[in-house]
Amino acid sequence: MLGRTAVTRGSLSVADEVGLYLELYRRMVLIRQFEDLVNALFLQGQVHGTTHLCSGQEAVAVGVTSVLDPADRVAGTYRGHGHALALGLDPQRLLDELLGRETGICAGRAGSMNVVDLEHGLMGCFGIVGGSIAAATGAGLALRGTGNVAVAFFGDGATNQGYFFECLNFAKVMNLPVVYVCENNGYGEYTPFTAVTAGSIIARPLAMEIPSQTLDGNDLWVVRAAARQAVETARRGDGPSFIEALTYRFVGHSRSDPGKYRPEGELDRWRLKDPLAVGRRRLVEEHRVPESEVESIVEDVRTELDRVRQKGLAAPFPKPDASAREFKDG
Amino acid sequence: MAEIEFRRAIRDALDEELARDESVIFFGEDVAKAGGVFAVTPGLWEKYPDRVLDTPISELALAGAAFGSAVCGKRPVFEIMFGDFLPLTMDSLVNQSAKYWYISNEQASIPLVVRSAIGAGGRFGAIHSQTPISWFLGVPGLKIVCPATPADAKGLLKSAIRDPNPVLFLEHKRLYGLKGEVNGDLTPIGKGAVVREGDDITVVGAMKSVHDALAAAGKLVEHSVEAEVIDLRTLRPMDIDLVLESVAKTSRLVVVEEGPRTGGWAAEVVARVSEAALDQLDDIWRITTADAPIPYSPTLEDAFLPAPDVIVESILAHRRK
Ligand SMILES: Cc1ncc(C[n+]2csc(CCOP(=O)(O)OP(=O)(O)O)c2C)c(N)n1
Ligand SMILES: [Mg+2]
Numbered sequence: 001m002l003g004r005t006a007v008t009r010g011s012l013s014v015a016d017e018v019g020l021y022l023e024l025y026r027r028m029v030l031i032r033q034f035e036d037l038v039n040a041l042f043l044q045g046q047v048h049g050t051t052h053l054c055s056g057q058e059a060v061a062v063g064v065t066s067v068l069d070p071a072d073r074v075a076g077t078y079r080g081h082g083h084a085l086a087l088g089l090d091p092q093r094l095l096d097e098l099l100g101r102e103t104g105i106c107a108g109r110a111g112s113m114n115v116v117d118l119e120h121g122l123m124g125c126f127g128i129v130g131g132s133i134a135a136a137t138g139a140g141l142a143l144r145g146t147g148n149v150a151v152a153f154f155g156d157g158a159t160n161q162g163y164f165f166e167c168l169n170f171a172k173v174m175n176l177p178v179v180y181v182c183e184n185n186g187y188g189e190y191t192p193f194t195a196v197t198a199g200s201i202i203a204r205p206l207a208m209e210i211p212s213q214t215l216d217g218n219d220l221w222v223v224r225a226a227a228r229q230a231v232e233t234a235r236r237g238d239g240p241s242f243i244e245a246l247t248y249r250f251v252g253h254s255r256s257d258p259g260k261y262r263p264e265g266e267l268d269r270w271r272l273k274d275p276l277a278v279g280r281r282r283l284v285e286e287h288r289v290p291e292s293e294v295e296s297i298v299e300d301v302r303t304e305l306d307r308v309r310q311k312g313l314a315a316p317f318p319k320p321d322a323s324a325r326e327f328k329d330g
Numbered sequence: 331m332a333e334i335e336f337r338r339a340i341r342d343a344l345d346e347e348l349a350r351d352e353s354v355i356f357f358g359e360d361v362a363k364a365g366g367v368f369a370v371t372p373g374l375w376e377k378y379p380d381r382v383l384d385t386p387i388s389e390l391a392l393a394g395a396a397f398g399s400a401v402c403g404k405r406p407v408f409e410i411m412f413g414d415f416l417p418l419t420m421d422s423l424v425n426q427s428a429k430y431w432y433i434s435n436e437q438a439s440i441p442l443v444v445r446s447a448i449g450a451g452g453r454f455g456a457i458h459s460q461t462p463i464s465w466f467l468g469v470p471g472l473k474i475v476c477p478a479t480p481a482d483a484k485g486l487l488k489s490a491i492r493d494p495n496p497v498l499f500l501e502h503k504r505l506y507g508l509k510g511e512v513n514g515d516l517t518p519i520g521k522g523a524v525v526r527e528g529d530d531i532t533v534v535g536a537m538k539s540v541h542d543a544l545a546a547a548g549k550l551v552e553h554s555v556e557a558e559v560i561d562l563r564t565l566r567p568m569d570i571d572l573v574l575e576s577v578a579k580t581s582r583l584v585v586v587e588e589g590p591r592t593g594g595w596a597a598e599v600v601a602r603v604s605e606a607a608l609d610q611l612d613d614i615w616r617i618t619t620a621d622a623p624i625p626y627s628p629t630l631e632d633a634f635l636p637a638p639d640v641i642v643e644s645i646l647a648h649r650r651k
Contacts, residue, residue, distance in 0.1 A: 048628055049453030100453075100627030111455040111626030127457035128415065129387050160386035162418070188387055190364040196386040261364070320633030326621045 018287045022297065024066055024220055025279045028058040029301045031082045032276060034091055035251070037305055038081065038098060038112075042255060046313065047098045051112040054082040056218075056250035059275035060183050061086040063223025064151060064243075067231050073123050073139040073150045075132035078113035079183075079249075080125030083153055087120040092308045101315035108318045129188075130154065130161030133180065137167040140176030140240070149177040149234040157188025159201050168240070172208045177234035179227065180205070182244045183217065189253045190261045205242035217245025218275040221282060250274075331513060337370045337506040339480035340445070343487035344371065344407065348378050351405060354491060357383040357392065358409030358445075367411055368447055368506055393419035393444070397426045400440040405491060413448035413462040413500065420465075427496040428471035439494040443487070449502040449538060449588060450635055456623040459631075461589040463565060466498055467598065473497040474566040475519055478540040480510040482563055485517030493519060502537040522569035524576065528556035531582040531613075531645060534573055534599055536562045539586040539636065546641035553646060565595045570602045577603060581612040584645060586636055591618040613651075617644050 035053040042051050054061070061082040065074065068087075076083030084094055089105060097104025098112050105117050113127040123139060126132040136152030143150055158164055159182060171178045182201060186193060193201075205212040211233060216222045223245055230241035248270035252259050259267070283289040334342070348354050356374065358366075362384040365372030375382040385392055389410055396406035410416050416423075423444065431439040450459035466472055475490055475497055477483040483501070490497040497519070525540060526547050535543040540561040547557035558576050562569060577583050583603055587596035596616040604614060617636045625631050 049455065049458075049626070100629070104627075108627030108630060109456070109623075109625045111453065114455050114457060114626070127455070128418070157387040160388045160391075162388070162390050189360050189367065191360055191384055196384065317629040318627050320630055 018289060021220075021283060021287060022289065022293070024062050024224075025283060025294070026297045026301065027062045027086055028220065028276055028279060029298055030091065030305075031058045031061070031085050033301050033305050034081060034085060034095070037095070037309055039251070041099070041309070047112065048100055049111060050254045051098065052079040052254045053251045054079050054249065056270065056274065057183055057185060057247045058082055059220040059223050059279070060181065060217045060245040060247055061153065063220045064153075064179070064181050064227040066224050067228045068121065068151065069148060070121060071146075071148045072121055073136065073143065073148070074121050075123045075135035075139070075150070075152045076125040077132050077153055077155065078125055078127045079155070080115055080153075081112070083125065084115050084117055084120070084122055087117070087122050089115075089117045089120050089122065091305065092311060095308050095312040096315050099312050099315065100317060101312065102318040103315045130158040130163030133158065133161070133163045133167045136178050136180070137171050137176060140171055140178035141174065143177055144175075145237070147235050149179060149231050151179045151181060153181050153183055155188060156182060156184040156186070156193040156197065156201060158182075159204060160197060165204070168205055168208055168210060168242070171240040172210050175237070175239040177237070178240040179230045179234055180210075180240060180242045181227075182242070183247055184244050185247050185249045187249075187253070187261065190257070192261070202242070202244050210240050210242050212242035212244070214244040214246065217247035218273045219278050220275060248273075331511045333509040334480055334512050335506065336480045336483050336501075336508045336510070337368060339484035339512050340370050340487055340501065341372070341374065342512070343484045343491070344374060345377070347488055347491040348374065348381060351491075353403060354405045354407065355381045355383070355399065356407045356409075357385050359385055359387055359411055361409050366409065368503065370501075370506070371409075389415050389418035390422060393422035394426070396442045396444070397422050397430070397440060400427070400442045401430070401438055405441045407443040407445060407491060410444055410446040412458050413446040414457050414460050416444070416446060416462050416465070419444065423472065423496065423498075424469050428469050431495070432471065440496045441494045443490045443497045443499050445487075445499045445501060447503050448500045449504055450624045450631060451504045451538070453626060453628060453631060455626040459624040463500070463589055463595050464593045467566060467593075467595055471496065472566065473519060473564065475499045475564050476536040477501070477517075477563060478505065478535075478537050478561050480508060481512045481515075482517045482561075484512050485515055486519065486563065489516050489519050500537065504538050517563065520564050520567040520569060522560050522562045522564070522572040524558060524572070525561045526557065526559040528558040528580070530555045530557060530580060531584065532558045532560060532573065532576040532580045533584055533586060533641070533645075534560045534562060535586045536565060536595070537588070539588050542636060542638045542641060543586050545638035546645070549638065549642050550645060555645065555649070557645070562599075568595075568598065568602070570599070570606070573599060573603055574607055577607055578610055581610055582648075583611065583614045584641075584648070585616045586641055587616065587618045588636060589619060590621045591616065592621050594618055613648055615648065617641055
């Protein structure tokens, strides 16, 4: 199980590069399999309401968080299971939350869209499109001068929110240590981003003279390298950066989305660039990891999640009377 | 008469008003090509491609554009997908649209409609389940319309689109699948309706609470209580005369609100009835949700909401008092 002391936190305590990338690959596998599990449990009526899966986008969350320290802060979105797991939240506590159980990370109060795990640096998964941008900007204000940084994950659609324009400008003029990570998966719900976005996304931060790059968000190695550069800029006190990670969600926007808006063949083309396939190829071809070792990661995660599923389904529901306190005492 | 779903009644109202009046435009996020995330508006874009528009995810721009276009003669209807996102529209709605008629010395009014899906019970958690009425109740110049049936959804939306003032039109998510007869009449804004007659107690609700109150009234018969149920249908302006008439007969009033207790519309009903008819009252109170965010977990959310059994229990407890 991934824990708080995982190799990705701290300043790369694992010297062994292969070991590091195996661990990061494992995280991507965990996220993918977790999402598959959530989907299955949703269809069985065990995960309630709605849920937004990030299958296909794993490399962005894992790559960016792989260069963070424990005291850095991250704001994710309602499509946030990957953000949380990449940061090291125990999948048991995340699944239990989605199942509405007392043992969930927020004791069943939050659900899929609103997960908070401050222990692992996750300020929240924000259900309002653009909300994560504000949260990370504020974290940047608090972290100014400490050498720590804040990261905002958000979608292409969020770049049309007031939050986006106001916060990026705010962070730039105040020189805040924030890394803005746009997970451009091509769509906001059912609408292609090109239909509702004037100009290019990257032109917007560039107009504010925020260092920005657009990159292949399905290649963990590429994401990690860019994130390291952006995070170092922020740690040095040189202000915010912007990353537009091009990626794709292999699943619907949320429940009940047949994906009719996808042009013929688009999904198949992106499947060829599956971040897990890209990662596996790199591990085997560049890092000379035996296929069998990669395969055993997949199997180990499957075994782990099977246990998580069983335990989650057996966990108790919260008792109503414990819940409704409006204010903290004091 | 055929029965249609609540969501279909809304679609039909939009369709008919778009057909009737060229100045009506309708826009929102995924409302046109995709037909809305709650499948409320399919087929409209195909019929009125120039007047039914998909927008960016930019709620303040939606509200601001509605305001500006209304000043220039359009009748904009826009959708804010979940009522929880209404705070992002708030400045334009509150400071521009709601005040314009007055401060312009009546040069122009703002005939816009904001449609928004609200309400809990769907396991959507704290930020996709709220009932945002109390946020807007104290804004003079903004009407708040809250249908409970397909007939009123259609009749009130048509009235809202024709109304010369800004109207917040709220659609309870748990009602979208509700079926009922719809004859196509306009429902007047500002008029409530007695939906069940009874002599022993007046129960006032809106939207889903009306159905919960009716279910409770059905169960109360076994306890020899005949409840009169009122559907307010509009919360601003509020048909307090209808409630007073009923209370003159029953002398007891309970108001059921799905929304936080403090500052809610139920408090407003109780205040107005108390001011006007204190001497006629034997009892008056509210059933609301707690002053707390809406929880996600099924066990927590179910306990949070004023279900029919909660209403029955509360009324019986007050009788025993
Ligand atoms: C302020 C606000 N408006 C609308 C929504 C409904 N909504 C949820 S996700 C979404 C699409 C967001 O697209 P994008 O930013 O590209 O992120 P993605 O879902 O693709 O990860 C919308 C419109 C919301 N949650 N918040
Ligand atoms: Mg997107």
